[in-house]
Amino acid sequence: MSLITVKDATLRYGVTSALSGVSLSLNPGEKIALIGPSGSGKTTLLRLLGLQEKPTSGNVVTLGCDLAGNCATSIRETRSKIGMLPQDLGLVANLRVIQNIILGRSGTRNFLRTCRDLLFPSKTDRDEIFATLERLDIAEKIYDRTDSLSGGQRQRVALARTLFQHAEILLADEPLSAVDPARGRDVLKLLTALCDDAGLTLIVSLHQVELAREFFPRIIGLKEGQIAFDGTPTDDEISDLYSS
């Protein structure tokens, strides 16, 4: 059974069409790269898959839940299984690393528990976060303020937040945008290895076609809000994607 199903989804902002007639089916454990020129709809598609936007027409069912037909509780429950890694990482700069990570589990905890988590995290949570950070090689930063970390370290903190969330799907929006080309490969190596270990389905939007080919067996090309190809693209398909 597929994890995410998109049927003829169209999303318009006013008169501008961000996505039109997109249909997809994504299976558990898949690793998928979304590529395409700027403005082709990669981020919008990620938002649709993450149940952050409702399509103007068509429908998106993620983990059996769709925004139009489900109640708020079930949407929250589903969202707690979807990890997001936005371009700007979405970290609070003046919180400690542990506090940023613990917020990843807000979807499964109530308000009072979140207050407690921020002020007095439990021993179990502290140990689990420490173990997660150890896997990411930044365990010694657990109690440091997030704004004292380098860009690469912050990216690992955001990744640790998703792992601590116990998500089933990880949606990463251009994770290499702030990384120098030499380190891009390392980031993707880490990301794919972690997803393999945790059994996560990974969907990443990328600009680096060569890296996409190297790490992702399935590549979806987007052009002007429509799917240009889905699978393993040929060189011609790639050059068509980026030709104006």
Place this chain on the structure above:
Amino acid sequence: MLFGRRWLLIILALAFAWTVTRLGTNIVNLSETADPWSTTSRFFTAAFSPSFTDENTTLPVGVTPFLERVGHDLLRTFRYALIAMSMAIPIGLIFGLLASELALPTNRLRPLFNIFRWSIRMLLSLVRAIHELIWALLFLAAVGDSPITACLALGLPAAAILGKVYSELIDEQNRSAQQIIRSSGGSATQSFLGGILPAALPDMVSYTLYRFECSLRASAVLGFIGIETIGLGISRSFENLYYGEVWTQLYILIALVVLVEAIGNLIRKRLRDGRPRTSQPDQITETQLRKTRPKNSLVRSLGLAGFVAIIAAWNLGDVLLKPAVFESQRSDRLSRFFAHLTPDPVAPKNPVPTWDERTAAWEAGSDQLLPWVTDLWNDPGQEALANTIAMSLAAIILAGSAAIILIPWGARTLASTKPLGLAMHGGKIRTLIGAAVRSLFILTRAVPEYLYAFLLIGILGPSAWPLVLALALHNLGILGRLWGEVIENSPPSEPRQILTLGGSRFQTFLGALVPMSLNRFLLFFFYRWESCVREATVLGMLGVSSLGYYISLRQAFLQYDQILFFALLGAAAVIAGDILSDVLRKKLRS
């Protein structure tokens, strides 16, 4: 941009010329027999010999000694400000949330909620536009002279301004962390708690501390209408010509305000920069790292001390609401107050009216309401309002001009042996002058405008200019600090070029730093002008024909309906100033 910067300067020069024609050129307005220079010299000579005992030698035995009295006044000043802030912070937080865009739903009810949000913002603007002194006059009439009157008068405008600032700070935060919490299933409240509040908190705490400083100054000023704070002691000593006592109390007030400002600066810095790790763990384990984590002990201790002080302020000292002999007295007083507050044409004759009497009075006099408003507007509202605006304009232009002259001497980046990081020959004297200028800024802003105005009117006689000078002096201190920080935070590389080419510090200031920072200078200039309008409204209570003059005049006749009219007129001017300054700031930003 709507108009060029050069035009803006020409407009400001023309505006100043208009204020001179409006306010006249008589700075000294004393009777022919008076000798202002002798009074001035006696007053300033006393600055070097402050009194530590009562100057009045005829006081009966057993009277509380001077310094003990000042100590009590100071404690009360502090207590009222503290209680006011403890009320203002939670109210400000609730209204700040209601007035923020964050509280708007994303569904179709959004326009409706937006109307509600703007109503809240308007309410906050109106409450903060009315000065603490006017609130105190109204609460004195409604509640009596209990300490709670002072606390409410200080707390209400503080709550409104905190509400406005909190809402802006909340709206300014990056929404990314909040969206992440939402997208991982967190609720709206969780996403606010984890994604917005921690990011906004340092700025919110920082502004709250600044507001506490303002409340402390306002608390001192309440003494001038008879509330027992340090302002009352200062006004009594001044009226009795005990200038040594005046200076002692001034020094103590300045020391308290400067101390609070210094603590505020320290907390601000700690919250912004955090603490570095000072000890390394023996081994990398969670327990070891937690034990050696950097802690903000100073901020925590001061926060705890603040909390204890608030509890003490509520529970120790004079009872906050003096008990009425009969409970009916309190309700009668309130009822009378509201009857006095009702505009005269529709006010019931009975001082403690029933609902039916109120309705009958309204039906009988409602057609007279508009002529009543028009009459008050024609005489003296219109002129009082023009004077208020002229005073605020003259003051801010004077303060701005003095600040722009002093900044190159005071800004740390220029007043040093290594200006903008470039080694220069000598410069130790410049460093000393810099420290002196910055001290001048601290001293001028530590004393409230009303206190300056009271002293200057005593020395120069009643005219608009002592009030203008008072406003200008206080704002010089504030603009000096704000503009100084703008200069200190400017990137040094471009202005340094002028120094490396052999230019002087002053040339660097005029040639590079001013053009680079002009927009931010103007932003602060307009922000302070808006505050000047609010202050100029009440300074008239010292006997010069701005709106405050008519407010104090009507208070003597218990005409609270007219007080309300003038207070609302002043509030309208402040809100208009607020909107105008907002528009200009936005234009300058673009």
